[in-house]
Amino acid sequence: MLTALLKTMRPRQWTKNIFIFAALVFDKQLLNAESFLRTLAGFGLFCLISSSVYIFNDLADVEADRQHPEKKNRPIAAGKLPVSVAWVAGIGLVILTLGLAFLLTPGFEAVLVIYFLINMAYSKWLKHIPIIDVMIIAAGFVLRVHAGVTLIQVERFSPWLYVVMTLLALFLGFGKRRAELALLAQGAGSHRKVLDGYTLPLLDQYIMIVSGTTIVAYSLYTFSAPNVPQNDSMMLTIPFVVYTIFRYLYLIEVTHAGGAPEEILLSDRPFQIAMILWAAAVLAIFYLS
Numbered sequence: 001m002l003t004a005l006l007k008t009m010r011p012r013q014w015t016k017n018i019f020i021f022a023a024l025v026f027d028k029q030l031l032n033a034e035s036f037l038r039t040l041a042g043f044g045l046f047c048l049i050s051s052s053v054y055i056f057n058d059l060a061d062v063e064a065d066r067q068h069p070e071k072k073n074r075p076i077a078a079g080k081l082p083v084s085v086a087w088v089a090g091i092g093l094v095i096l097t098l099g100l101a102f103l104l105t106p107g108f109e110a111v112l113v114i115y116f117l118i119n120m121a122y123s124k125w126l127k128h129i130p131i132i133d134v135m136i137i138a139a140g141f142v143l144r145v146h147a148g149v150t151l152i153q154v155e156r157f158s159p160w161l162y163v164v165m166t167l168l169a170l171f172l173g174f175g176k177r178r179a180e181l182a183l184l185a186q187g188a189g190s191h192r193k194v195l196d197g198y199t200l201p202l203l204d205q206y207i208m209i210v211s212g213t214t215i216v217a218y219s220l221y222t223f224s225a226p227n228v229p230q231n232d233s234m235m236l237t238i239p240f241v242v243y244t245i246f247r248y249l250y251l252i253e254v255t256h257a258g259g260a261p262e263e264i265l266l267s268d269r270p271f272q273i274a275m276i277l278w279a280a281a282v283l284a285i286f287y288l289s
Contacts, residue, residue: 001082004075005089008058009051015262017046019141019165023148026227027157028286035152042108042151045097046144049112052093053119055086060123069184107150115143130197134177138169156227164221167214171245172261174210175252178203182256211245233285240278247271 020043029035058065058076065077075081094116101109118126122136145165149157181195181203218241222234247270251257257264264271 001080001085004081005085008055008075008081008086010054011047011051012266013050013054013262014047015265016141017043017050017144019144020046020148020151022145022161022165023152023154023157025282025286026161027152027154028227029152029154030283030287032152038104038151039148042101042104042147045101045104045108045112046115046147048093048097049101049116052090052097053116053123055090055093056120057123059083059086059090105150108147111143111147111150115140115147128193130194133194134170134173137173137176138166141165141169158221158225158227160217160221160225164214164217167210167217171207171210171214172248174203174206175248176261178207179252179256207249211249215242215245229285229289231289233289234282237278237281237285240274240281244271244274244278247274 021039024030024035024039058074061071062077062083065071065074071077076083076086098109098112101112118136118139122133126136127133142162142165145162177195177198178200181198181200184195215238219235219238222228222238223232228234247268248261248264251264251268251271257268265275
């Protein structure tokens with residue numbers, strides 16, 4: 001039962017919460033021990049609150065998941081995790097997380113509350129509304145970035161990163177919907193109602209718009225943000241961002257991956273190498289130049 005509960009908490013999804021470190025890195029406080037530990041603690045708490053969201057989401061979707069070719073194997077849908085246990089675990093995680101978050105900063109706790117509430121609304125209503133569903137997913141990523149800002153005293157963090165994060169999250173969200181629609185084909189609406197509001201050509205247009213604007217927004221950040229080096233060296237990181245976006249497009253269009261973006265991050269070697277090179281370049285430019 002504990003194994004089933006841990007699987008329902010989706011530890012592989014915790015990779016999304018790495019965006020909470022954005023403020024720490026881009027505000028040049030990565031080597032500040034206090035700021036690093038506070039952000040690390042915030043990362044852990046964000047993992048717990050997001051896990052509670054996954055538990056409640058599976059409880060809400062249990063019947064639909066049983067009809068899905070892949071989601072039917074989720075512990076609650078498969079009967080491996082009793083519904084009563086899942087409810088107790090979900091409520092317990094929320095109480096524990098919010099209590100500990102307040103000890104860090106009230107602002108951080110407020111972000112977690114907003115994140116939890118909009119995801120509850122998403123699970124109940126908003127996930128059935130085309131476009132809004134993906135915008136809620138994007139809002140979750142932006143809140144992760146803002147959570148990092150509330151944990152430390154920022155001085156040089158650029159608002160441009162909120163813009164880039166919003167566009168990047170929309171790109172991933174529409175890519176996820178495209179992968180789901182392609183996988184489920186004609187029966188997509190019976191598995192996820194919102195997919196009836198999308199078509200592959202429409203999603204391709206959305207993806208084209210947000211992928212292009214993401215590259216433009218990031219490029220503008222690299223030389224116009226107030227906290228980047230004045231020698232424009234951050235522009236050297238643009239090719240890595242372009243490649244990762246193109247690689248993701250390749251994976252969802254050619255290999256039909258992308259239904260779970262975190263799986264690409266954890267399994268696709270070229271994507272991982274590009275991300276590592278990007279991160280190494282950013283750290284070198286910010287901390288060694």
